[in-house]
Structures are given as structure tokens and as C-alpha cells.
Amino acid sequence: MHTVALVLSDSRFPGGGHVHSGGLEEAAARGLVSDIRSLGLFLAGRLRTAGELAAIFAAASVKCHEWSTLDEELDARTPSPAQREASRAQGRATVRAGRRAWPSPVLDSLVQATPRPHHAIVLGALTGIAGGSSADAALTAAYLSVSGPASAAIRLLGLDPFAVNAQVTRLGEAIQAVADRAVSVAGLPPADLPGPGAPGLDLLAEAHVRHHKEEVRLFAS
Amino acid sequence: MQADHVHTHPVNFDPTWSEPDHHEPAAEQGRAYRIGIGGPVGSGKTALTAALCRAFRGELNLAVVTNDIYTTEDADFLRRAGVLDVDRIEAVQTGCCPHTAIRDDITANLDAVETLEERHPGLELVIIESGGDNLTAVFSRGLVDRQIFVVDVAGGDKVPRKGGPGVTTADLLVINKIDLAPLVGADLEVMASDAARMRGELPVIAQSLAETPDAPVVADWVRSQLPVRTG
Numbered sequence: 217m218h219t220v221a222l223v224l225s226d227s228r229f230p231g232g233g234h235v236h237s238g239g240l241e242e243a244a245a246r247g248l249v250s251d252i253r254s255l256g257l258f259l260a261g262r263l264r265t266a267g268e269l270a271a272i273f274a275a276a277s278v279k280c281h282e283w284s285t286l287d288e289e290l291d292a293r294t295p296s297p298a299q300r301e302a303s304r305a306q307g308r309a310t311v312r313a314g315r316r317a318w319p320s321p322v323l324d325s326l327v328q329a330t331p332r333p334h335h336a337i338v339l340g341a342l343t344g345i346a347g348g349s350s351a352d353a354a355l356t357a358a359y360l361s362v363s364g365p366a367s368a369a370i371r372l373l374g375l376d377p378f379a380v381n382a383q384v385t386r387l388g389e390a391i392q393a394v395a396d397r398a399v400s401v402a403g404l405p406p407a408d409l410p411g412p413g414a415p416g417l418d419l420l421a422e423a424h425v426r427h428h429k430e431e432v433r434l435f436a437s
Numbered sequence: 438m439q440a441d442h443v444h445t446h447p448v449n450f451d452p453t454w455s456e457p458d459h460h461e462p463a464a465e466q467g468r469a470y471r472i473g474i475g476g477p478v479g480s481g482k483t484a485l486t487a488a489l490c491r492a493f494r495g496e497l498n499l500a501v502v503t504n505d506i507y508t509t510e511d512a513d514f515l516r517r518a519g520v521l522d523v524d525r526i527e528a529v530q531t532g533c534c535p536h537t538a539i540r541d542d543i544t545a546n547l548d549a550v551e552t553l554e555e556r557h558p559g560l561e562l563v564i565i566e567s568g569g570d571n572l573t574a575v576f577s578r579g580l581v582d583r584q585i586f587v588v589d590v591a592g593g594d595k596v597p598r599k600g601g602p603g604v605t606t607a608d609l610l611v612i613n614k615i616d617l618a619p620l621v622g623a624d625l626e627v628m629a630s631d632a633a634r635m636r637g638e639l640p641v642i643a644q645s646l647a648e649t650p651d652a653p654v655v656a657d658w659v660r661s662q663l664p665v666r667t668g
Binding site for chain 2 (some may be wrong): 233235307310313368372434436
């Protein structure tokens with residue numbers, strides 16, 4: 217594993233990740249996630265849907281630099297406008313940190329084509345620029361898809377941090393499997409990349425925006 | 438140790454020592470000056486922000502970023518106070534971590550500041566109001582040029598003595614609600630002497646917005662910090 221994967225997946229990386237809960241805030245507000253068991257189910261589901269989609273596009277973006285095409289294809293696989301916005305907000309934030317850490321004409325070309333790029337595409341671009349592989353990018357994206365909501369659960373529900381951490385580590389093999397599948401399709405043309413989806417998460421993301429914009433809302437997504 | 442390592446300022450590792458921050462943030466050409474307002478919950482950060490908006494109305498091209506957990510609460514307060522147009526207020530979410538958003542990962546706040554700068558060309562001052570937090574919460578020097586830490590007498594007169602980076606290193610410490618001191622049994626002299634002891638030469642202003650709604654002393658301090666305007 218390349219160190220870029222460690223840096224990008226570290227919660228201390230200043231890429232704006234801490235303001236996103238990946239739908240966990242809305243799920244918690246509705247009582248859908250209330251304890252360790254329900255959190256484990258949420259994380260497993262998110263990993264295999266939103267996480268796998270992110271891993272696929274992160275892995276593809278390491279070598280494929282057709283930024284506009286990748287952007288459009290990921291848009292098409294992200295039906296919720298709120299999730300697209302959350303992805304672009306994190307992508308933009310990661311660009312800000314990435315430009316200082318790994319300045320590169322490749323990154324410049326990404327920002328020129330898509331000023332607010334999707335998070336997964338930025339993860340792949342930065343991984344490639346730093347010398348990492350599609351496997352590094354996929355693993356990073358897959359891990360971030362569960363580590364962010366897990367951290368949000370600790371903050372929102374006051375769950376035992378050791379138990380939450382154990383839930384994340386229990387997903388270790390599943391995270392690796394998601395990353396492996398992403399790597400296996402990383403060479404496909406962007407239009408042919410798979411599009412795993414989670415209508416439930418899409419609806420939660422939309423509800424989060426609609427119901428909480430005027431009320432207490434701690435996370436941007 | 439590197440032989441060519443030269444310190445341009447004295448280094449002091451005494452944790453009780455208090456001195457101004459040596460890292461002078463250079464305001465980049467053409468961007469708005471940024472002042473952070475932090476402090477515990479309920480100490481009067483939003484009220485001070487509103488007061489400064491009133492004080493600078495017609496004087497400065499101004500905008501505000503709020504970090505309140507109630508995403509529209511502070512914006513509503515400022516709107517009701519009639520001190521600032523709504524399109525000059527941006528609210529950011531902090532993911533339960535106000536201190537993270539102003540210190541460790543300032544991305545959301547930088548995005549908000551840049552959004553305001555794009556929307557209002559020639560912006561001169563952005564006030565970034567932190568969500569209420571603890572005594573260790575300070576703004577990153579990557580986010581603000583100067584920071585004000587606000588405590589209040591109702592929070593207890595021993596707060597300045599407790600120290601913490603907010604009290605000891607903020608460019609200005611404001612002790613708010615001094616009109617309440619007799620009602621809550623707070624000793625203003627103790628607060629002032631503790632603050633002076635903790636902060637060394639850094640300034641402290643005690644005020645009551647009930648008595649001086651436009652915070653004239655703090656506003657003057659802010660004016661003294663602004664870069665000289667050439668326009």
C-alpha cells in the first residue's frame with residue numbers, strides 16, 4: 217500500500233470530511249440507526265452501494281484522465297442531487313488540500329475541466345499523482361465510505377467508540393472485496409463502469425436536505 | 438541540531454508563559470481581512486457580531502460566516518437585527534465539531550469566505566463566528582488574520598484563570614455582560630487581573646452590549662487591526 221492511501225484515509229486529513237455523515241444523521245434522526253447493531257447494518261449497506269461506486273470511480277480515475285467524461289458518468293450514477301452536492305463539496309475540499317500536498321499539472325487539468333469535481337475522482341487523481349495504484353485509491357474510497365459515518369455515529373448517538381471501531385474493522389474483508397472488484401473494472405471506458413446504487417440512501421440524502429435545512433443540522437450530508 | 442537553524446524570535450517552552458503569536462499572518466493582496474470570534478456557548482458571540490455589523494454599517498464592505506449548529510439561527514438573528522443583508526451571511530455545518538471547523542480542518546469556512554468574496558467584490562472584512570465551544574478552541578491562522586475570544590461574567594469569574602489557548606493566545610479577549618456582574622456574584626476585578634496575568638501584554642476589553650449596543654471599544658480595536666486602505 218502506498219502512503220498516499222494512508223494520508224487520504226486519515227481522519228486528520230483536512231479535506232472537509234468531518235462535516236459529512238454519509239446519510240447517518242438522517243438515519244439517526246429517523247431512528248433507523250440507534251445502536252451498534254443497526255449501525256453495523258447501515259455501514260455494511262453503505263459500503264456495498266455508495267462505497268463501491270466511489271471505489272470504482274476512484275480506481276478508474278488513477279489512470280483515466282477523461283475528467284469531464286468521468287464526471288458525467290458519476291453524475292449519472294448518483295441520482296440524488298443532495299449526494300452529488302455532498303460529493304462535489306468534499307471533492308472541492310480535497311482538491312484544496314491536495315494542491316498543497318501534491319501539486320501537479322494533472323490536478324490542474326482536473327480542476328480546469330471540473331472546478332467542483334466529485335470526491336471519488338479527486339481521490340483517484342491524487343492517488344495516481346502521488347504514485348499510488350488503483351488498488352490504493354479503491355481501498356481509500358471504500359474505507360472512507362464507512363469511516364465517516366462511523367465517526368458521525370459516535371458524535372451523534374454517543375455510541376461506544378471501541379464498539380464502533382470494531383464494527384468498522386469487522387468490515388475489513390468486505391472493504392477489501394469492494395476494492396478488488398473496483399480494481400477489476402478500473403480499465404473499462406467510463407461509460408461501461410458499473411453503477412451500484414442505494415435508493416434508500418438517495419432518499420435519506422434528499423430528506424436530510426429538505427427536513428433539516430431549516431432546523432438543527434450538524435452535518436452537511 | 439542544524440547549525441544554520443536561526444531563530445528570529447526568542448523561544449520559550451514554559452507552558453505558563455504568555456506572549457503574542459509570532460506568526461504574523463500576511464493578508465494576501467486583494468482578499469478580505471478575516472476576524473474570528475470564538476468562545477463558549479452563550480457568551481455573546483452572535484450579539485458581538487451583530488454589534489460590529491451595526492458599528493461598521495456604511496463604513497466597511499462586510500460579510501459574516503456563522504458556524505452555529507442551528508444553521509439558520511444566527512443568520513435569522515442577524516437578519517432580525519437588520520444589521521446585514523441576508524446575502525452577506527453564509528452558514529457552515531460543522532459535523533458536531535465547531536473547533537475542528539475553525540482549527541483542524543478549515544475547509545468549510547474557507548469555502549464560505551470565498552463564496553462571499555465572489556458574491557461581493559471588494560469585500561473588506563469577513564467576521565467568522567465560531568460555534569460555541571470550549572476554552573481550548575482557537576482559530577487556525579490559516580483561516581483568520583486576527584481572533585477575538587469572548588467570555589462572559591455569567592459563565593463564572595474564574596474562566597480567565599482557567600486559561601486555555603482561547604484565553605491566553607487570542608488577539609483580543611472580550612469579557613461580556615459586565616452589567617450582570619452584581620447579579621451573578623462575579624468579581625470583575627478578579628476577572629480583569631486574572632486575564633491580565635494569563636495574557637501578558639495581549640489586550641482585554643470588558644463591555645456590556647446592554648449599555649453600549651454598538652461595542653465601540655471592540656469596534657475601535659478591529660479598526661486598528663485592519664490593513665491600511667489605499668483605495
